[in-house]
Amino acid sequence: RKEVEQDPGPFNVPEGATVAFNCTYSNSASQSFFWYRQDCRKEPKLLMSVYSSGNEDGRFTAQLNRASQYISLLIRDSKLSDSATYLCAVNDPTGTASKLTFGTGTRLQVTL
Amino acid sequence: EAEVAQSPRYKITEKSQAVAFWCDPISGHATLYWYRQILGQGPELLVQFQDESVVDDSQLPKDRFSAERLKGVDSTLKIQPAELGDSAMYLCASSLLETQYFGPGTRLLVL
Numbered sequence: 128r129k130e131v132e133q134d135p136g137p138f139n140v141p142e143g144a145t146v147a148f149n150c151t152y153s154n155s156a157s158q159s160f161f162w163y164r165q166d167c168r169k170e171p172k173l174l175m176s177v178y179s180s181g182n183e184d185g186r187f188t189a190q191l192n193r194a195s196q197y198i199s200l201l202i203r204d205s206k207l208s209d210s211a212t213y214l215c216a217v218n219d220p221t222g223t224a225s226k227l228t229f230g231t232g233t234r235l236q237v238t239l
Numbered sequence: 240e241a242e243v244a245q246s247p248r249y250k251i252t253e254k255s256q257a258v259a260f261w262c263d264p265i266s267g268h269a270t271l272y273w274y275r276q277i278l279g280q281g282p283e284l285l286v287q288f289q290d291e292s293v294v295d296d297s298q299l300p301k302d303r304f305s306a307e308r309l310k311g312v313d314s315t316l317k318i319q320p321a322e323l324g325d326s327a328m329y330l331c332a333s334s335l336l337e338t339q340y341f342g343p344g345t346r347l348l349v350l
Contacts (some may be wrong), residue, residue: 131281135279159337161338163337168328168346169343169344170330170341170342170343170344171282171341172341173338173339173340176338214281214282216281216339218337223336225270225287225336225339226284226287226295226339227284227339228284229281229282230281230284231279231280231281232280232281237245
């Protein structure tokens, strides 16, 4: 089993739709979780950290489910500009505290 | 807003040649990371520095790759000799605590 797994997609959704991605992780000792957005041929940009209590930033909501070992990202009212690849990152507790393992990313395409 | 700087942005080289990438982290960030990202995959950590010390280079192909951060600020990643399979995006990131911020990357093409 991979340490961090994501459905590569693509998820094709119309503008205005709500879409959700999950990311599963294998090490129950992981403590820090992040979602990054990556546009084609660009660097990953931090979208949001994922807290135990869940967190929301505008149209984006991130949640953590420790029992089932996954994090989720919900995007409401999708915009064309949300089209990108969404990478999840999980800290690797076997390494240094700040070492992250990334998933392969989920590609989102928002259409008219 | 402070950013991680990388150069060059693009590099084309022939196999068996040497290449070098440079990274300047966000000021004050003690931790610096080099990642390799192959198309369609997530970034894979090559080496992590805490100040000038290497804290993780378990995934660095040490027969051809080397990295240094002599003064604990900017860093250089070198590949010698380059191989066709090294074609990828090389990303540098830095962090103060846990959150990592990425530079624009160097896209390497080995012919």
